[in-house]
């Protein structure tokens with residue numbers, strides 16, 4: 001019997017059914033899902049509109065290289081153009097977040113003719129060689145180096161350092177405006193503005209990785225909107241496929257025009273199923289005012305959490321935006337996460353001490369009240 005190679009800890013749970021904001025285990029026990037497969041099921045598990053679109057597409061044409069035109073790709077482009085600024089004229093699809101990060105790094109070097117890439121402390125951009133080269137966590141890098149050359153780590157939220165690190169030889173700066181994996185660390189307005197200003201000054205490409213923050217989760221379609229900046233390359237993943245594995249890069253003409261055939265390619269990238277999923281997910285995003293709902297429900301969740309937990313001896317801070325929330329503890333959160341699971345709530349860890357909540361936008365008032373109650377109880381239990 002083969003064994004699955006495990007890199008994540010086994011949570012001791014077999015999920016046998018999922019719908020909306022809930023999953024059920026093989027014993028029929030129900031859980032509120034704030035793990036959502038690392039944030040993927042933001043539109044709810046098996047979102048009916050996405051499932052319908054995928055089923056219809058499966059029954060029409062499920063695979064065709066991008067050498068061939070398929071109508072669903074055109075339809076996807078049409079609707080995607082409604083959710084990004086006009087400066088983006090091109091879209092490229094791959095299959096995972098790490099792949100689209102690698103692609104963006106390649107594009108930045110190719111388009112600028114420069115080599116240097118700047119990333120930040122506590123960043124997470126994925127685990128392929130390229131993405132790992134701009135991911136700060138030493139634990140993920142150890143034993144597989146050397147990674148990409150000419151990558152430089154700067155301090156997140158440190159404005160003063162930017163002028164020194166980002167220079168006229170910098171091809172790209174890659175940043176998450178809220179660092180997900182790294183601890184739900186929120187970029188300051190000042191820092192984001194300074195990163196944008198310095199990249200413009202030096203002719204470097206600003207890549208904003210919204211694989212976790214984007215597609216409505218943080219209360220606006222894109223988090224960069226809240227900072228009044230626009231990146232040169234925007235990366236999306238996770239939620240944008242409504243559960244289907246797909247990642248998306250948005251690029252302006254100025255960058256796309258510097259790329260030639262053969263610069264990149266992918267067997268699966270941009271396949272009709274992925275296009276159908278992205279199209280349907282975007283329809284849901286627009287028609288159901290997903291960002292607004294994420295904003296309102298996130299406000300309610302964070303307010304109640306603050307009421308329940310503020311001043312608790314092991315709670316350092318509660319932070320985030322919309323439905324991307326981190327509860328920074330004075331302890332490692334594994335025990336708390338286990339307790340939550342035993343009480344019907346799935347959550348995940350971020351950084352070293354942060355309990356991370358990535359609920360779907362379909363979460364309701366009762367779910368929120370239940371979750372806050374259980375979180376309070378489990379934090380109390382973990383602190384004794």
Ligand SMILES: Cc1ncc(COP(=O)(O)O)c(C=O)c1O
Pocket residue numbers: 038096097098099101124125126127176180181209210211212213237238
């Ligand atoms: C901000 C960010 N970038 C990139 C990735 C990598 O995505 P994937 O796991 O789909 O390769 C992740 C995954 O957690 C992420 O949160």
